[in-house]
Amino acid sequence: MHFEGASKNHRFTHISGLRYKTTKYLLNSLETKGDYNPSFIDFQTFLTYDISEKIELDFLGNYAQNKYLFVPSSRKTAFGNINIPLGLTVYFDGKEIDKFTTLTGAFSLNHKINSNLEIKWIGSAYRTMEKETYDIQGQYFINELDKELGSNNVGDSLMNIGVGTYLDHARNYLDAYVFSFSNKGIYIINDNTIKWGLNYQREIFYDKITEWRMLDSAGYSLPYTDSIVSVSNYLKTNIHNSTNRITGYLQNNYFFENDSALFNLTYGVRLNYWDFNKEFLVSPRASISFEPNWKKDFVFRFSSGFYFQPPFYKELRDINGNVNYNIKAQKSIHFLIGSDYNFKLWNRPFKLITEAYYKILRDLITYEIDNVRISYSGENNANGYAVGIDMKINGEFVKGVDSWASLSVMQTEEDIINDSYTILTDSFSVEFHPGYIPRPTDQRVNFGLFFQDYLPRNPSYKMHLNLLFGSRLPFGPPNSVQFRNAFRIPPYRRVDIGFSKVLISEEKKYESKFLSKFNSAWITLEVFNLLGTNNTISYMWISDIYNRKYAIPNYLTSRRLNLKLVLNF
16 A cells, blocks of 8 residues: 655655565465465655755665574475486474565755756665574485386385485574665756766675585485585675775766757766775766668667776675685676567557667676575686676557567576586596586576457456566586586466456446546456476486485476456545
8 A cells, every 4th residue: 555645835745655475375285284484564655845945855774674483394206307206305494584674765955046057965774684583493304216117106106226425504684774875966067967976875784694505315424434424515604794885976978969969868877886895997988879861760879988886795605604805896898789669550659779788797706596595606616708688579469458578588608716526436527628618597488478358348457467487597506617518498488367357447437436536446367377388497406315406396386376456546
Protein backbone atom coordinates (compact mmCIF):
# COMPACT_ATOMS: atom_id res chain seq x y z
CA MET A 1 0.00 0.00 0.00
CA HIS A 2 1.08 3.58 -0.46
CA PHE A 3 -0.25 6.99 0.52
CA GLU A 4 0.63 10.50 -0.62
CA GLY A 5 -0.54 14.08 -0.23
CA ALA A 6 0.36 17.75 0.13
CA SER A 7 -0.34 20.68 2.42
CA LYS A 8 -2.90 23.30 1.46
CA ASN A 9 -0.26 25.69 0.15
CA HIS A 10 1.63 22.75 -1.47
CA ARG A 11 4.88 23.71 0.24
CA PHE A 12 5.00 20.29 1.90
CA THR A 13 4.47 17.02 0.02
CA HIS A 14 4.83 13.40 1.05
CA ILE A 15 4.62 9.94 -0.46
CA SER A 16 5.18 6.71 1.46
CA GLY A 17 4.86 3.01 0.77
CA LEU A 18 4.68 -0.17 2.82
CA ARG A 19 5.14 -3.70 1.53
CA TYR A 20 4.92 -7.11 3.18
CA LYS A 21 5.21 -10.48 1.53
CA THR A 22 5.98 -14.09 2.28
CA THR A 23 7.16 -16.70 -0.23
CA LYS A 24 6.19 -19.67 1.91
CA TYR A 25 3.68 -20.85 -0.69
CA LEU A 26 6.30 -20.73 -3.45
CA LEU A 27 9.09 -22.43 -1.50
CA ASN A 28 6.82 -25.29 -0.43
CA SER A 29 6.85 -26.43 -4.07
CA LEU A 30 10.62 -27.08 -4.04
CA GLU A 31 12.09 -30.58 -3.92
CA THR A 32 13.51 -30.08 -0.43
CA LYS A 33 10.55 -30.58 1.87
CA GLY A 34 10.30 -28.94 5.25
CA ASP A 35 8.98 -25.95 7.14
CA TYR A 36 9.64 -22.71 5.22
CA ASN A 37 8.80 -19.44 6.92
CA PRO A 38 10.33 -16.50 4.98
CA SER A 39 9.04 -12.93 5.27
CA PHE A 40 9.94 -9.54 3.86
CA ILE A 41 8.80 -6.09 4.97
CA ASP A 42 9.95 -2.65 3.91
CA PHE A 43 8.83 0.94 4.37
CA GLN A 44 9.97 3.93 2.33
CA THR A 45 9.07 7.59 2.40
CA PHE A 46 9.94 10.73 0.45
CA LEU A 47 9.22 14.15 1.97
CA THR A 48 9.72 17.60 0.42
CA TYR A 49 9.42 21.09 1.86
CA ASP A 50 9.77 24.35 -0.07
CA ILE A 51 11.74 26.73 2.14
CA SER A 52 11.38 29.38 -0.55
CA GLU A 53 10.63 29.52 -4.25
CA LYS A 54 14.24 28.57 -5.03
CA ILE A 55 15.20 26.33 -2.08
CA GLU A 56 13.73 22.88 -1.41
CA LEU A 57 14.55 20.42 1.40
CA ASP A 58 14.00 16.69 0.76
CA PHE A 59 14.21 13.54 2.88
CA LEU A 60 14.35 9.99 1.60
CA GLY A 61 14.06 7.13 4.09
CA ASN A 62 13.93 3.36 3.76
CA TYR A 63 13.72 0.40 6.13
CA ALA A 64 13.79 -3.21 4.95
CA GLN A 65 14.01 -6.54 6.73
CA ASN A 66 14.24 -10.09 5.39
CA LYS A 67 13.72 -13.02 7.74
CA TYR A 68 14.25 -16.63 6.75
CA LEU A 69 13.46 -19.68 8.88
CA PHE A 70 13.95 -23.10 7.34
CA VAL A 71 13.61 -26.52 8.98
CA PRO A 72 14.29 -29.13 6.23
CA SER A 73 12.98 -32.66 6.48
CA SER A 74 13.72 -34.61 3.27
CA ARG A 75 14.51 -34.39 -0.41
CA LYS A 76 14.20 -36.72 -3.39
CA THR A 77 15.75 -35.94 -6.79
CA ALA A 78 16.03 -38.00 -9.97
CA PHE A 79 19.04 -37.19 -12.17
CA GLY A 80 21.47 -38.79 -14.57
CA ASN A 81 20.37 -39.83 -18.08
CA ILE A 82 18.44 -42.54 -19.87
CA ASN A 83 21.45 -44.89 -19.82
CA ILE A 84 22.34 -44.39 -16.15
CA PRO A 85 19.29 -43.09 -14.26
CA LEU A 86 20.10 -42.21 -10.66
CA GLY A 87 18.16 -41.07 -7.64
CA LEU A 88 19.17 -39.05 -4.58
CA THR A 89 17.38 -39.27 -1.22
CA VAL A 90 18.37 -36.99 1.67
CA TYR A 91 17.03 -36.90 5.23
CA PHE A 92 17.71 -33.72 7.20
CA ASP A 93 18.11 -32.62 10.80
CA GLY A 94 18.62 -29.08 12.08
CA LYS A 95 17.48 -25.65 10.90
CA GLU A 96 18.56 -22.33 9.40
CA ILE A 97 17.72 -18.85 10.69
CA ASP A 98 18.77 -15.81 8.64
CA LYS A 99 17.97 -12.13 9.12
CA PHE A 100 18.96 -9.18 6.91
CA THR A 101 18.09 -5.60 7.91
CA THR A 102 18.94 -2.35 6.10
CA LEU A 103 18.23 1.28 6.98
CA THR A 104 18.80 4.32 4.76
CA GLY A 105 18.28 8.02 5.39
CA ALA A 106 19.22 10.94 3.13
CA PHE A 107 18.65 14.70 3.32
CA SER A 108 19.10 16.90 0.26
CA LEU A 109 18.99 20.68 -0.14
CA ASN A 110 18.19 21.86 -3.67
CA HIS A 111 18.99 25.48 -4.53
CA LYS A 112 17.86 26.78 -7.91
CA ILE A 113 19.98 29.91 -8.07
CA ASN A 114 18.62 30.99 -11.47
CA SER A 115 17.23 29.46 -14.64
CA ASN A 116 20.73 28.33 -15.68
CA LEU A 117 22.26 27.16 -12.40
CA GLU A 118 21.08 24.57 -9.86
CA ILE A 119 23.07 23.13 -6.91
CA LYS A 120 22.23 20.20 -4.64
CA TRP A 121 23.78 19.17 -1.29
CA ILE A 122 23.19 15.60 -0.06
CA GLY A 123 23.97 13.94 3.25
CA SER A 124 23.12 10.25 3.75
CA ALA A 125 23.66 7.31 6.08
CA TYR A 126 23.22 3.60 5.41
CA ARG A 127 23.41 0.60 7.71
CA THR A 128 23.11 -3.11 7.02
CA MET A 129 22.95 -5.94 9.55
CA GLU A 130 23.29 -9.49 8.29
CA LYS A 131 22.88 -12.61 10.40
CA GLU A 132 23.30 -16.08 8.92
CA THR A 133 23.09 -19.04 11.28
CA TYR A 134 22.47 -22.71 10.58
CA ASP A 135 23.26 -26.25 11.65
CA ILE A 136 21.94 -28.69 9.07
CA GLN A 137 22.83 -32.35 8.80
CA GLY A 138 21.97 -34.27 5.65
CA GLN A 139 22.19 -38.06 5.33
CA TYR A 140 22.13 -39.00 1.66
CA PHE A 141 21.74 -42.16 -0.41
CA ILE A 142 22.55 -42.46 -4.14
CA ASN A 143 20.69 -45.24 -5.90
CA GLU A 144 20.75 -46.64 -9.42
CA LEU A 145 17.18 -46.77 -10.78
CA ASP A 146 15.44 -49.37 -12.91
CA LYS A 147 15.54 -48.17 -16.55
CA GLU A 148 13.90 -51.11 -18.33
CA LEU A 149 10.79 -49.97 -20.20
CA GLY A 150 7.79 -52.14 -19.41
CA SER A 151 9.22 -53.25 -16.08
CA ASN A 152 6.83 -53.26 -13.14
CA ASN A 153 9.57 -51.55 -11.10
CA VAL A 154 10.69 -48.89 -13.60
CA GLY A 155 11.99 -45.88 -11.71
CA ASP A 156 12.51 -47.85 -8.49
CA SER A 157 15.88 -48.38 -6.84
CA LEU A 158 17.98 -51.34 -8.02
CA MET A 159 21.11 -50.84 -5.93
CA ASN A 160 22.71 -48.39 -3.55
CA ILE A 161 25.97 -46.94 -4.95
CA GLY A 162 26.65 -44.17 -2.45
CA VAL A 163 25.91 -43.25 1.12
CA GLY A 164 27.16 -40.41 3.26
CA THR A 165 26.48 -37.56 5.63
CA TYR A 166 27.31 -33.86 5.60
CA LEU A 167 27.00 -31.31 8.38
CA ASP A 168 26.91 -27.58 7.59
CA HIS A 169 27.53 -25.09 10.38
CA ALA A 170 27.60 -21.27 10.27
CA ARG A 171 27.56 -18.33 12.67
CA ASN A 172 28.11 -15.37 10.36
CA TYR A 173 27.49 -11.73 11.33
CA LEU A 174 28.13 -8.59 9.28
CA ASP A 175 27.44 -5.05 10.49
CA ALA A 176 28.25 -2.24 8.05
CA TYR A 177 27.88 1.55 8.09
CA VAL A 178 28.21 3.90 5.11
CA PHE A 179 28.14 7.70 5.53
CA SER A 180 28.39 10.10 2.61
CA PHE A 181 28.24 13.80 1.84
CA SER A 182 28.09 15.11 -1.72
CA ASN A 183 27.56 18.15 -3.89
CA LYS A 184 25.99 18.11 -7.36
CA GLY A 185 25.32 20.87 -9.83
CA ILE A 186 23.91 21.70 -13.26
CA TYR A 187 24.88 24.76 -15.30
CA ILE A 188 23.30 25.56 -18.68
CA ILE A 189 25.06 27.94 -21.03
CA ASN A 190 24.05 28.31 -24.69
CA ASP A 191 23.85 24.77 -26.13
CA ASN A 192 25.90 23.21 -23.30
CA THR A 193 24.62 21.48 -20.17
CA ILE A 194 27.46 21.08 -17.68
CA LYS A 195 27.06 18.67 -14.75
CA TRP A 196 29.45 18.04 -11.88
CA GLY A 197 29.55 16.13 -8.61
CA LEU A 198 31.87 15.56 -5.66
CA ASN A 199 31.31 12.91 -2.97
CA TYR A 200 33.04 11.83 0.24
CA GLN A 201 32.13 8.40 1.65
CA ARG A 202 33.08 6.70 4.92
CA GLU A 203 32.65 2.92 5.20
CA ILE A 204 32.87 0.90 8.44
CA PHE A 205 32.59 -2.90 8.58
CA TYR A 206 32.41 -5.43 11.42
CA ASP A 207 32.60 -8.95 10.03
CA LYS A 208 32.62 -12.18 12.04
CA ILE A 209 32.48 -15.54 10.28
CA THR A 210 32.57 -19.07 11.65
CA GLU A 211 31.65 -21.56 8.97
CA TRP A 212 32.57 -25.17 8.23
CA ARG A 213 31.33 -28.30 6.48
CA MET A 214 32.03 -31.88 7.50
CA LEU A 215 31.69 -34.62 4.86
CA ASP A 216 31.38 -38.31 5.68
CA SER A 217 31.34 -40.85 2.86
CA ALA A 218 30.80 -44.52 3.73
CA GLY A 219 32.09 -43.94 7.25
CA TYR A 220 35.18 -41.90 6.31
CA SER A 221 35.63 -38.17 6.85
CA LEU A 222 36.66 -36.32 3.68
CA PRO A 223 39.38 -35.33 2.98
CA TYR A 224 40.55 -38.62 4.51
CA THR A 225 43.66 -38.99 6.66
CA ASP A 226 44.60 -41.85 8.98
CA SER A 227 45.47 -39.53 11.89
CA ILE A 228 42.77 -36.84 12.33
CA VAL A 229 39.11 -36.17 11.64
CA SER A 230 39.09 -33.19 9.26
CA VAL A 231 36.48 -30.95 7.68
CA SER A 232 36.21 -30.24 3.95
CA ASN A 233 35.68 -26.48 4.29
CA TYR A 234 36.61 -24.18 7.16
CA LEU A 235 36.38 -20.40 7.38
CA LYS A 236 36.87 -18.24 10.46
CA THR A 237 37.35 -14.45 10.49
CA ASN A 238 36.92 -11.53 12.87
CA ILE A 239 37.56 -8.33 10.91
CA HIS A 240 37.03 -4.65 11.68
CA ASN A 241 37.73 -2.41 8.72
CA SER A 242 37.09 1.27 7.90
CA THR A 243 37.88 3.08 4.64
CA ASN A 244 37.33 6.42 2.89
CA ARG A 245 36.41 7.10 -0.72
CA ILE A 246 36.44 10.37 -2.65
CA THR A 247 34.71 10.41 -6.04
CA GLY A 248 33.82 13.10 -8.53
CA TYR A 249 32.67 13.67 -12.08
CA LEU A 250 32.50 16.44 -14.67
CA GLN A 251 30.33 16.15 -17.78
CA ASN A 252 29.18 18.32 -20.66
CA ASN A 253 26.21 17.69 -22.94
CA TYR A 254 26.34 19.65 -26.22
CA PHE A 255 23.58 19.91 -28.86
CA PHE A 256 24.22 21.14 -32.39
CA GLU A 257 22.72 20.63 -35.82
CA ASN A 258 23.31 21.30 -39.48
CA ASP A 259 21.35 20.76 -42.67
CA SER A 260 21.88 17.00 -42.64
CA ALA A 261 21.50 15.91 -39.00
CA LEU A 262 20.92 16.76 -35.33
CA PHE A 263 23.85 15.87 -33.04
CA ASN A 264 24.06 15.27 -29.30
CA LEU A 265 27.59 15.00 -27.87
CA THR A 266 28.22 13.98 -24.25
CA TYR A 267 31.73 13.75 -22.82
CA GLY A 268 33.28 13.83 -19.39
CA VAL A 269 35.52 12.26 -16.79
CA ARG A 270 35.05 10.44 -13.46
CA LEU A 271 37.61 10.43 -10.65
CA ASN A 272 37.93 7.96 -7.78
CA TYR A 273 40.33 7.67 -4.84
CA TRP A 274 40.18 4.96 -2.18
CA ASP A 275 42.53 5.08 0.80
CA PHE A 276 42.23 1.31 1.37
CA ASN A 277 44.57 0.50 -1.53
CA LYS A 278 45.75 4.06 -2.33
CA GLU A 279 44.39 3.71 -5.89
CA PHE A 280 43.55 6.85 -7.87
CA LEU A 281 41.43 6.27 -10.98
CA VAL A 282 40.69 8.58 -13.91
CA SER A 283 37.87 7.41 -16.19
CA PRO A 284 37.24 9.43 -19.39
CA ARG A 285 34.24 8.57 -21.55
CA ALA A 286 32.23 10.03 -24.43
CA SER A 287 29.15 9.30 -26.52
CA ILE A 288 27.62 10.85 -29.61
CA SER A 289 24.20 10.41 -31.18
CA PHE A 290 22.93 11.87 -34.40
CA GLU A 291 19.54 11.94 -36.07
CA PRO A 292 19.84 12.31 -39.86
CA ASN A 293 17.26 14.26 -41.80
CA TRP A 294 15.85 11.18 -43.52
CA LYS A 295 12.29 10.29 -44.32
CA LYS A 296 12.63 7.38 -41.92
CA ASP A 297 13.04 8.19 -38.22
CA PHE A 298 16.49 6.88 -37.22
CA VAL A 299 18.81 7.79 -34.36
CA PHE A 300 22.38 6.39 -34.32
CA ARG A 301 24.65 6.22 -31.25
CA PHE A 302 28.30 5.49 -30.50
CA SER A 303 29.98 5.55 -27.12
CA SER A 304 33.29 4.52 -25.61
CA GLY A 305 35.18 4.99 -22.38
CA PHE A 306 37.07 3.59 -19.43
CA TYR A 307 34.94 2.10 -16.65
CA PHE A 308 36.34 1.14 -13.24
CA GLN A 309 34.55 -0.83 -10.52
CA PRO A 310 36.26 -0.51 -7.14
CA PRO A 311 35.53 -3.57 -4.97
CA PHE A 312 33.11 -3.48 -2.06
CA TYR A 313 33.76 -5.34 1.17
CA LYS A 314 32.87 -8.93 0.24
CA GLU A 315 35.09 -8.77 -2.85
CA LEU A 316 38.11 -8.05 -0.62
CA ARG A 317 37.97 -11.46 1.10
CA ASP A 318 39.52 -14.56 -0.40
CA ILE A 319 38.09 -18.06 0.05
CA ASN A 320 39.97 -18.39 3.37
CA GLY A 321 38.51 -15.18 4.78
CA ASN A 322 41.71 -13.13 4.51
CA VAL A 323 41.47 -9.48 3.39
CA ASN A 324 43.58 -8.51 0.38
CA TYR A 325 44.92 -4.98 1.01
CA ASN A 326 46.53 -4.83 -2.45
CA ILE A 327 43.36 -5.48 -4.43
CA LYS A 328 42.62 -3.12 -7.33
CA ALA A 329 39.49 -1.99 -9.13
CA GLN A 330 38.16 -4.11 -11.98
CA LYS A 331 38.72 -2.26 -15.25
CA SER A 332 37.07 -2.29 -18.66
CA ILE A 333 37.09 -0.38 -21.94
CA HIS A 334 33.69 -0.22 -23.64
CA PHE A 335 32.81 0.22 -27.31
CA LEU A 336 29.11 0.46 -28.13
CA ILE A 337 27.23 1.24 -31.32
CA GLY A 338 23.45 1.34 -31.57
CA SER A 339 20.37 2.71 -33.29
CA ASP A 340 16.71 3.54 -32.62
CA TYR A 341 14.18 3.20 -35.43
CA ASN A 342 10.63 4.55 -35.04
CA PHE A 343 8.22 3.37 -37.69
CA LYS A 344 4.59 2.61 -38.48
CA LEU A 345 3.23 -0.90 -38.98
CA TRP A 346 -0.47 -1.55 -39.63
CA ASN A 347 -0.77 2.21 -39.08
CA ARG A 348 0.37 1.77 -35.45
CA PRO A 349 3.59 3.00 -33.74
CA PHE A 350 6.60 0.67 -33.29
CA LYS A 351 10.17 1.09 -32.12
CA LEU A 352 13.22 -1.09 -32.87
CA ILE A 353 16.29 -0.71 -30.63
CA THR A 354 19.59 -2.37 -31.57
CA GLU A 355 22.94 -2.23 -29.73
CA ALA A 356 26.22 -4.05 -30.32
CA TYR A 357 29.11 -3.89 -27.87
CA TYR A 358 32.62 -5.09 -27.12
CA LYS A 359 34.25 -4.80 -23.69
CA ILE A 360 37.90 -5.34 -22.82
CA LEU A 361 38.07 -6.56 -19.20
CA ARG A 362 41.17 -6.28 -16.99
CA ASP A 363 42.05 -7.00 -13.33
CA LEU A 364 38.94 -9.13 -12.88
CA ILE A 365 38.05 -10.52 -9.45
CA THR A 366 36.87 -14.03 -10.27
CA TYR A 367 33.99 -15.63 -8.41
CA GLU A 368 31.99 -18.83 -8.13
CA ILE A 369 28.22 -19.17 -7.72
CA ASP A 370 27.19 -21.61 -4.99
CA ASN A 371 23.40 -21.86 -5.15
CA VAL A 372 22.39 -18.27 -4.29
CA ARG A 373 25.75 -17.30 -2.73
CA ILE A 374 28.66 -15.68 -4.58
CA SER A 375 32.17 -16.57 -3.40
CA TYR A 376 34.89 -14.18 -4.58
CA SER A 377 38.56 -15.03 -5.08
CA GLY A 378 39.63 -11.80 -3.35
CA GLU A 379 42.31 -11.02 -5.93
CA ASN A 380 42.68 -9.55 -9.43
CA ASN A 381 43.51 -12.87 -11.04
CA ALA A 382 41.96 -12.72 -14.53
CA ASN A 383 41.52 -10.76 -17.75
CA GLY A 384 38.64 -11.18 -20.15
CA TYR A 385 36.22 -9.79 -22.67
CA ALA A 386 32.51 -9.53 -23.44
CA VAL A 387 30.94 -9.17 -26.87
CA GLY A 388 27.30 -9.19 -27.88
CA ILE A 389 24.27 -7.66 -29.52
CA ASP A 390 20.86 -6.72 -28.04
CA MET A 391 17.68 -6.17 -30.05
CA LYS A 392 14.22 -5.19 -28.88
CA ILE A 393 11.03 -4.28 -30.72
CA ASN A 394 7.97 -2.92 -28.97
CA GLY A 395 4.71 -1.51 -30.18
CA GLU A 396 1.01 -2.12 -30.63
CA PHE A 397 0.87 -5.58 -32.15
CA VAL A 398 -2.76 -5.36 -31.02
CA LYS A 399 -4.23 -1.88 -31.31
CA GLY A 400 -4.30 0.00 -28.01
CA VAL A 401 -1.97 -2.27 -25.95
CA ASP A 402 1.83 -2.54 -26.00
CA SER A 403 3.75 -5.77 -26.54
CA TRP A 404 7.44 -6.45 -27.05
CA ALA A 405 10.03 -9.03 -28.08
CA SER A 406 13.76 -9.04 -27.30
CA LEU A 407 16.78 -11.07 -28.37
CA SER A 408 20.29 -10.93 -26.87
CA VAL A 409 23.39 -12.80 -28.00
CA MET A 410 26.50 -12.57 -25.81
CA GLN A 411 29.82 -14.28 -25.19
CA THR A 412 32.03 -13.45 -22.21
CA GLU A 413 35.21 -15.31 -21.24
CA GLU A 414 38.13 -14.88 -18.86
CA ASP A 415 41.75 -16.00 -18.76
CA ILE A 416 42.76 -16.79 -15.19
CA ILE A 417 46.36 -15.99 -14.31
CA ASN A 418 48.51 -18.91 -13.11
CA ASP A 419 45.76 -21.53 -13.57
CA SER A 420 47.93 -24.10 -15.31
CA TYR A 421 47.97 -27.66 -13.96
CA THR A 422 50.09 -30.77 -14.50
CA ILE A 423 48.96 -34.32 -15.29
CA LEU A 424 51.46 -36.98 -14.19
CA THR A 425 51.80 -40.49 -15.60
CA ASP A 426 54.36 -43.24 -15.05
CA SER A 427 56.38 -42.17 -18.11
CA PHE A 428 55.80 -38.42 -18.59
CA SER A 429 54.06 -35.29 -17.32
CA VAL A 430 52.00 -32.76 -19.28
CA GLU A 431 51.34 -29.15 -18.27
CA PHE A 432 48.03 -27.65 -19.42
CA HIS A 433 47.15 -23.99 -19.82
CA PRO A 434 43.34 -23.68 -20.01
CA GLY A 435 43.46 -20.18 -21.59
CA TYR A 436 40.10 -18.45 -22.01
CA ILE A 437 37.18 -20.15 -20.28
CA PRO A 438 33.52 -19.05 -19.95
CA ARG A 439 32.65 -16.59 -17.20
CA PRO A 440 29.75 -17.59 -14.88
CA THR A 441 27.45 -15.17 -16.78
CA ASP A 442 28.27 -16.56 -20.24
CA GLN A 443 24.70 -17.14 -21.40
CA ARG A 444 24.90 -17.04 -25.19
CA VAL A 445 21.22 -16.49 -26.08
CA ASN A 446 18.35 -14.80 -24.27
CA PHE A 447 14.90 -14.41 -25.81
CA GLY A 448 11.81 -12.80 -24.31
CA LEU A 449 8.32 -12.17 -25.59
CA PHE A 450 5.49 -10.28 -23.88
CA PHE A 451 2.19 -10.19 -25.77
CA GLN A 452 -1.15 -8.60 -24.77
CA ASP A 453 -4.60 -8.94 -26.28
CA TYR A 454 -8.25 -8.25 -25.37
CA LEU A 455 -11.74 -9.11 -26.50
CA PRO A 456 -12.60 -6.71 -29.37
CA ARG A 457 -16.20 -6.15 -28.22
CA ASN A 458 -15.32 -6.07 -24.51
CA PRO A 459 -11.79 -4.68 -23.90
CA SER A 460 -12.22 -5.00 -20.13
CA TYR A 461 -11.24 -8.67 -20.59
CA LYS A 462 -7.50 -8.92 -21.27
CA MET A 463 -4.89 -11.63 -21.73
CA HIS A 464 -1.09 -11.53 -21.54
CA LEU A 465 1.49 -14.15 -22.52
CA ASN A 466 5.11 -14.16 -21.37
CA LEU A 467 7.77 -16.41 -22.99
CA LEU A 468 11.36 -16.64 -21.71
CA PHE A 469 14.31 -18.65 -23.02
CA GLY A 470 17.90 -18.55 -21.80
CA SER A 471 20.62 -20.79 -23.18
CA ARG A 472 22.85 -22.92 -20.97
CA LEU A 473 24.95 -21.26 -18.25
CA PRO A 474 28.38 -22.68 -17.33
CA PHE A 475 29.17 -24.40 -14.04
CA GLY A 476 31.77 -26.71 -12.56
CA PRO A 477 32.78 -28.50 -9.36
CA PRO A 478 33.79 -26.17 -6.52
CA ASN A 479 37.47 -25.20 -6.13
CA SER A 480 38.46 -27.03 -9.30
CA VAL A 481 41.05 -25.48 -11.63
CA GLN A 482 40.83 -28.20 -14.24
CA PHE A 483 37.01 -28.21 -14.59
CA ARG A 484 36.17 -24.59 -13.73
CA ASN A 485 32.98 -23.71 -15.67
CA ALA A 486 33.61 -26.73 -17.91
CA PHE A 487 29.96 -27.90 -18.02
CA ARG A 488 26.62 -26.32 -18.89
CA ILE A 489 23.27 -26.44 -17.12
CA PRO A 490 20.13 -27.13 -19.20
CA PRO A 491 18.54 -24.10 -20.90
CA TYR A 492 16.00 -21.98 -19.02
CA ARG A 493 12.45 -22.18 -20.45
CA ARG A 494 9.34 -20.62 -19.02
CA VAL A 495 5.83 -19.76 -20.20
CA ASP A 496 3.46 -17.57 -18.15
CA ILE A 497 -0.12 -16.69 -19.04
CA GLY A 498 -2.59 -14.39 -17.34
CA PHE A 499 -6.19 -13.26 -17.67
CA SER A 500 -7.53 -10.03 -16.19
CA LYS A 501 -10.90 -8.28 -15.86
CA VAL A 502 -11.33 -4.56 -15.28
CA LEU A 503 -13.95 -4.16 -12.56
CA ILE A 504 -13.95 -0.37 -12.10
CA SER A 505 -12.57 2.33 -14.39
CA GLU A 506 -13.31 5.93 -15.39
CA GLU A 507 -15.75 4.63 -17.98
CA LYS A 508 -17.28 2.00 -15.69
CA LYS A 509 -18.54 3.24 -12.31
CA TYR A 510 -20.90 1.72 -9.74
CA GLU A 511 -23.59 3.48 -7.74
CA SER A 512 -22.83 1.38 -4.66
CA LYS A 513 -21.54 3.52 -1.76
CA PHE A 514 -18.65 1.12 -1.17
CA LEU A 515 -17.60 0.57 -4.81
CA SER A 516 -17.99 4.25 -5.74
CA LYS A 517 -15.07 5.07 -3.44
CA PHE A 518 -12.62 3.32 -5.77
CA ASN A 519 -11.09 5.02 -8.81
CA SER A 520 -10.17 1.74 -10.45
CA ALA A 521 -10.09 -1.97 -9.72
CA TRP A 522 -9.17 -5.10 -11.60
CA ILE A 523 -8.61 -8.78 -10.90
CA THR A 524 -5.99 -11.03 -12.52
CA LEU A 525 -5.47 -14.80 -12.58
CA GLU A 526 -1.97 -15.89 -13.69
CA VAL A 527 -0.34 -19.26 -14.27
CA PHE A 528 3.44 -19.12 -13.77
CA ASN A 529 5.55 -21.79 -15.48
CA LEU A 530 2.52 -23.03 -17.41
CA LEU A 531 4.32 -26.07 -18.85
CA GLY A 532 5.75 -27.11 -15.47
CA THR A 533 9.35 -27.06 -16.72
CA ASN A 534 12.06 -28.15 -14.25
CA ASN A 535 14.51 -25.28 -14.62
CA THR A 536 17.89 -25.86 -12.99
CA ILE A 537 19.29 -23.01 -10.88
CA SER A 538 22.43 -24.68 -9.44
CA TYR A 539 23.98 -27.99 -8.42
CA MET A 540 24.82 -29.75 -5.16
CA TRP A 541 28.00 -31.83 -5.32
CA ILE A 542 28.21 -35.12 -3.38
CA SER A 543 30.53 -38.16 -3.46
CA ASP A 544 29.97 -41.92 -3.47
CA ILE A 545 32.03 -44.68 -1.81
CA TYR A 546 34.61 -44.47 -4.63
CA ASN A 547 34.93 -40.67 -4.14
CA ARG A 548 33.28 -40.08 -7.52
CA LYS A 549 31.54 -36.71 -7.55
CA TYR A 550 27.94 -36.25 -8.68
CA ALA A 551 26.26 -32.96 -9.58
CA ILE A 552 22.70 -33.00 -8.20
CA PRO A 553 20.48 -30.36 -9.83
CA ASN A 554 18.58 -27.83 -7.72
CA TYR A 555 15.36 -26.89 -9.50
CA LEU A 556 13.33 -23.70 -9.47
CA THR A 557 9.64 -23.74 -8.59
CA SER A 558 7.16 -25.67 -10.71
CA ARG A 559 3.75 -24.50 -11.94
CA ARG A 560 2.15 -21.87 -9.69
CA LEU A 561 -1.19 -20.04 -9.64
CA ASN A 562 -1.39 -16.36 -8.73
CA LEU A 563 -4.62 -14.47 -8.01
CA LYS A 564 -4.29 -10.69 -7.76
CA LEU A 565 -6.79 -7.98 -6.87
CA VAL A 566 -5.73 -4.32 -7.33
CA LEU A 567 -7.75 -1.45 -5.86
CA ASN A 568 -6.99 2.27 -6.33
CA PHE A 569 -8.83 4.90 -4.33
